[in-house]
Amino acid sequence: VVTLSARPLSGLPEVRAGDDLAALIAAVLAADGPSGQLRDGEVVAIAHKAVSKAEGAVVALAEVRPSAQARELASQTSAALTATAGSSPSAGRTVDGPGKDPRAVQVVLPADPDASARRLRARLRELTGARVGVLVTDSFGRAWRHGQCDVAVGCAGLAPLDDWRGRTDAAGRELRATWLAVADAAAATADLARAKDSHEPVVVLAGLERFVTVDDGPGAKALLRPTEEDLFR
């Protein structure tokens, strides 16, 4: 029996635009000694804000003029957007919040979170020698349910889905509707491991070796359901 474990990394410095995030992570791991060392098959889950800040993915709120179409889209996706509307530190500056300060900035999603995950994976390999999976995560509201669970907005080297539909279980019975969203469950696990008030954007997951792949794989975009298939619309 394999035990799944999630250990949050403490001590990561505040991330700034231009930072080498993989190097910051590797340095914190190295400071933990042998127990902190990354191992092949582990998964490094990173809250997207740290990735966005390193990439400079922020917008100045004073310059934002939402179009009618944007407002319509916002009303359709408000839960997902609300999830990104947390505290808004600019490059080195803390602000009271959007709307109060004309210099305020909002951290947005990385331009291509799967590409971010691939770059972070390659750089972590370079720095630590370990072949890990990388997840970029974000909070997500759910239909019909209160609260939020993190999901994967980017991934590399981790199978995003594990499809058992039509396969049989240990007793030879067909498993009709088992289609596990591995990357989303891993994101939820990482978030649960985190203490909310302690700035731990990075969590290392062990015990998911069976889902970690040699190739970068299809990324988290494989989790997105085309609108025309969506039973919820």
Added chain:
Amino acid sequence: VVTLSARPLSGLPEVRAGDDLAALIAAVLAADGPSGQLRDGEVVAIAHKAVSKAEGAVVALAEVRPSAQARELASQTSAALTATAGSSPSAGRTVDGPGKDPRAVQVVLPADPDASARRLRARLRELTGARVGVLVTDSFGRAWRHGQCDVAVGCAGLAPLDDWRGRTDAAGRELRATWLAVADAAAATADLARAKDSHEPVVVLAGLERFVTVDDGPGAKALLRPTEEDLFR
């Protein structure tokens, strides 16, 4: 830093109507020796099918005549229903699947999963002495996303939600939209720890002590969003 861990229990026998499920779980744990022992503050997550089978929560498919309203509801909630339409063992009998055998039965949700969780919690306390949280879980489809993640349909002794909205983080910045669905994230974690083909309905989670409560608490029904508030409808 607390590490979150999830260990699936292997060796649980096939559950039958009338079984004392808590006693079956306690016996498997005892067989593992001191390392298997339940500890105060751990959370026992149980896939609902094991609970349903013990409670005899099955329906004979030959007797089901869906009404027009039921068909309409089914089309609205098909992903959630599909998630429960897995393999369908009756009391001791394996069937090919719904529709093929007039004697086929379908495992349904326990009548009151929060009450099931409370009973299992009390019985585990009686048998092991440990004050744990108990989760009853089910697969759940998501709006806009492929695959499924488990959620909590019942819980006792675990805070289902951790509400940080309006509170401040370690740096004194307001956390605007942080409202973690603890019980759902714990359910997703338990499912991720499970090997899909190996019949492991029970997973023991450690590292969630901060969410485990003395009282049974409000249960998983606190996670349900009233329809009129739902942004997705």
